[in-house]
Amino acid sequence: MIGTKIGKIRGVGFLTVLVLVASLLVGSVESDIKGVNAVPGETVTFNLVVTNDRSYERNFQLSYTAPEGFVGKFIYNGKEIETLTLKANESKSIQFQLEIPHNAKEKEYYVFVQAAGSLALRINVKMPEKPLEITPSITGVAIEAGDTVSFPILIKNKLNAEYAVSLSCKLPENWSYRFIEGGVEIYRIILKPNEERSVSLEIESDSSSDVKEYEVVPYFNNQFTKLSVKITKTHKGENGKIRLKVVSKEGEPIASAMIAVTHVTSSEFGSMSSEVRFFTSADGSVTIEISPETYTVKISKEGFYDKEIKDVGVKAGKTTDLGTVVLDKKPYYAKLSVENPKISFVIGSGNPVFRLRLDNVGYADDTYKLSVVGLPENFYYKFKESEQSTEGISEVYIKSGESKNVYLEVLIPPNAETGTYNLTLFVDGHYSTKRNLTLVLRGEYKVFFESLRGYVVTTEAGKMAEFRGILRNVGGVALTNLNFSVNAPSRWRVSVSPSSLPVLEAKDSIPVRVAIQIPPDALPSEYKLTLSIKSDQVNQEERFRVIVKERSNAALLGGVIIVGALIGLFIIFRKFGRR
DSSP states (O other), X not given: OHHHHHXXXXXXXXXXXXXXXXXXOOSEEEESOOEEEEOTTOEEEEEEEEEOOSSSOEEEEOEEEOOTTOEEEEEETTEEESEEEEOTTOEEEEEEEXXXXXXXXSSEEEEEEESSSEEEEEEEEOOOSOOEEEEESOOEEEEETTXXXXXXXXXXXXXXXXXXXXXXXXXXXXXXXXXXXXXXXXXXXXXXXTOEEEEEEEEEOOXXXXXXXXXXXXXXXXXXXXXXXXXXXXXXXXXXXXXXXXXXXXXXXXXXXXXXXXXXXXXXXXXXXXXXXXXXXXXXXXXXXXOSSEEEXXXXXXXXXXXXXXXXXXXXXXXXXXXXXXXXXXXXXXXXXXXXXXXXXXXXXXXXXXXEEEEEOSSSOEEEEEEEEOOOTTOEEEEESSTTOXXXXXXXXXXXXXXXXXXXXXXXXXXXXXXXXXXXXXEESSSOEEEXXXXXXXXXXXXXXXXXXXXXXXXXXXXXXXXXXXXXXXXXXXXXXXXXXXXXXXXXXXXXXXXXXXXXXXXXXXXXXXXXXXOTTOOSEEEEEEEEEEOSSOEEEXXXXXXXXXXXXXXXXXXXXXXXXXXXXXXXXXXXXXX
């Protein structure tokens, strides 16, 4: 196209070409407007009259010469043309439309049109000081600190060209804003020529703002308007709240979900984070009272995927409602609980049993293998479906949402040593878990006294009697602070050796001697004595019998007395019997 080629010529060459072209043209082109004012991006139209001055029909090539970026076209009867046919001495009206580039600088430009003749058109590009008409329907609002207010604003483009507008706002410290159109937040718009648009400016005040009037200035490129917000009540110094409800994908409330609220503080020494934890109630809801800051809220629950919500702003005296948070359930997840994770057990009194509960809280069925590690040699274990069952199991199958009780019996050998045993219970399926168990084995507090010469001794009055025995600690646990004493008849002198002992270790033994001095005037009879063995852990008594018999010379003396008595009776009988 000729217009395109000529548009690239500059300086002296450009004028030379124009002269040559004008000499070849036969006719004229005229316009009632030789110059216009325009803005960047505007399309201006010139009405041209093209005349053929010759006495014969001719075709005229239409062209133009314009600065770089200016785009023109010729219109005849509503259609773009490049050639115009005119009969002898005929004139026709056409339009020349010129589109000014959006980046055109503000100055005068010249465009030359060639159509039967040549015509120079002047374009004065200049942006008006106020291309927009800004009309807010509300200019002042009274609210509480922390509330949000909306200002409707009508914007009109006074230009005959499209106009790009950037939206911004000058606010008091810690206030926020956003422009809304059709329910969508916007920050840049393009207005068509002479178009009107209505937008809303939402202002959220700081809940710690003082009671007074504040200025809000929205900007539309360089143009602005002024609005006022009056704070009637402040919430400075008050805590804020976070409210939310946690449900599953099926809409069921999730109780005891953990809500971790974290705040990160940055300083020249680095970043520090503080965290507080809360839990949802039975209906899945929670309301958290907390100081005004910006937080990250993390929601977690066993068997569900975690969910994190960042940049949760909390304002003084206000509630930030996070609405309903939906947690997605994991396909495989097991919850293992132990009713009695620590058992203290006496060796020889049977076998200890741990009571377990396994919940399948995933949405898929699963099979779990059961095992225990940490038991000493010769110890064995057995999983059972009931505490009384004698059959062992090695795995359990649990459907989604169901649970099962399992019993772990530890088989204790007779020669087991006392002490604390740390065990680990493993539950392995598509999801695996484990728990630590503690088994404390202790011996029975028990002593055994073995008499070496029996529990009965025969002696005479005035003599010594003795019992000897062995005291054994057969309970498997050390006994402390042992004391020995004997309960005997009055005026009997009794001694125990030893009379006391600080400690008697398990499986150890000591000899015990009980010495008894019988009084000389003790009557012949059977007497009972009690040996008391007392310790910090156990008390025990052992009973003995002492038989005191008559002295051996007393029998002889008695015999003499009897014989003498018989002799006396015989004499008396002989003396008086004959009378």
